[in-house]
Amino acid sequence: MAARIQVTFDAASPPTLGRFWAQVLGYVEDAPPPPFSTWDEALDAMGVPVEQRDSAYAVVDPDGAGPRLWFQKVPEEKSGKNRVHLDVTVRPDLPREERPDAVRARASELEGLGARRLYEKEELGSFWVTMQDPEGNEFCVQ
Incomplete structure (x- = not known):
């Protein structure tokens, strides 16, 4: 079985950076898990406080061919050149x-x-x- 790839970005603002990359690549926001129709519903059910809902964001290839991109909030700024791009x-x-x-x-x-x-x-x-x-x-x- 082939491995699935997810590319993870550290970010100051995961939703903002995720939307940028979605536009660049023609990706869409990852859908909330079933049975939820919105992320707010899912996050409410998971007990995630409103002030923490910008801590992660994911976008996916609508055709399912490309890797999922995951954006996670980190406190530090980018400090050097990327080793992977x-x-x-x-x-x-x-x-x-x-x-x-x-x-x-x-x-x-x-x-x-x-x-x-x-x-x-x-x-x-x-x-x-x-x-x-x-x-x-x-x-x-x-």
């Missing part, structure tokens, strides 16, 4: 000569969502833009 691929079928313009266009869209562009790089026939999400986590658009 996500790569967001822009249309893998694009010819090599069209890729830089498409990658730059997608990077500009993500800046509109709150990402920050760090630098562009072309190496060994590949082109990518390294960016940071709203909480400073690095990722690449390729």
Whole structure:
């Protein structure tokens, strides 16, 4: 049986960062567990106080193909460069000569969502833009 992957992010604001990544990847908020129709109902039943309901957030691929992304609240700020990061691929079928313009266009869209562009790089026939999400986590658009 293949292992399922969940990618976990430490965050100052899990719902905010989770919504950013949902927009980037076309993901949706993870559904509450049955039999609950809303997260507030589920969290009420679990006894989670209202002031703690922003301590975690999850988004999922609506097609079920990609990993679940889990965002957990932590008290400390990000302190260094990521050792692992996500790569967001822009249309893998694009010819090599069209890729830089498409990658730059997608990077500009993500800046509109709150990402920050760090630098562009072309190496060994590949082109990518390294960016940071709203909480400073690095990722690449390729």
